[in-house]
Amino acid sequence: MTVLIGITGEQKPASALVDVLEVIKALDIDVFFGDYARAVVRAGGLPVWIPVDTPLEIVERLDGLLFSGGDDVAPSAYGQAPHPEIGTPSEQRDAYERALFDRALELELPTLGICRGPQLMNVHLGGTLHQHIPKHTGHGPVDATLHRVAF
Numbered sequence: 001m002t003v004l005i006g007i008t009g010e011q012k013p014a015s016a017l018v019d020v021l022e023v024i025k026a027l028d029i030d031v032f033f034g035d036y037a038r039a040v041v042r043a044g045g046l047p048v049w050i051p052v053d054t055p056l057e058i059v060e061r062l063d064g065l066l067f068s069g070g071d072d073v074a075p076s077a078y079g080q081a082p083h084p085e086i087g088t089p090s091e092q093r094d095a096y097e098r099a100l101f102d103r104a105l106e107l108e109l110p111t112l113g114i115c116r117g118p119q120l121m122n123v124h125l126g127g128t129l130h131q132h133i134p135k136h137t138g139h140g141p142v143d144a145t146l147h148r149v150a151f
Contacts, residue, residue, distance in 0.1 A: 003063035005045045007036050008100070008117075010070050010093050011052045036068055036114070052096045059103040064110040067097055067117030075131055078123045083131040098124045 009032035015025040030051040037047035050058055059065065074089035075082045082089075097120050104111045113121050119129055 003045045004048050004061065005040045005064045005066055006048045006050045006058060006062040006100075007032060007040070007066045008050050008068050008093075008097055009033070009052075010090055033068060036066060040066070050100070052093055056099055056103050059100060059107060059109060062109060064112070065100065065104050067101070067111070067113040067120055069115030069117065071116065072131070073116065073119050073123050073129065075129075078128040080128070080131065085132050094120065 009030050011028050011030050013025070014020050014027045014029045017029070030049070032049050037049075040047040045064070048058070048062065070090075070093070072086045072089050074091050074094050075086070076091075077094060101111070101121060101124055103109075111121070113119070123129060
């Protein structure tokens, strides 16, 4: 039987996209990266998109869970004030993914985090993060808007 792999995404107002029709700007959209789904398919699984308002019972139907990349985890989750150079976190996404992660842990569900994903898991389990990497490395800004992984 083909395994079902849940993939998280994020919810944004349609107005955040470029060239959106005026009539849909007030609507929410769910954003998912297709490369994650294609990788799941190549590995023999079936991807299942998980919007942030999906009931948590979805976890019980899955064979694995992938926490995807995206915006920063809210610094308040690890007791810090936001650095002026980080983006605006989605507290809704953070809260939902923490709840998903709790359920996955209870069920001992295989879980993978990519980019933002392991950061969220680390923080949820009591860890902290360096918010602004150049400050800690001594290097200038890093072009980390997109990075590919080959397997």
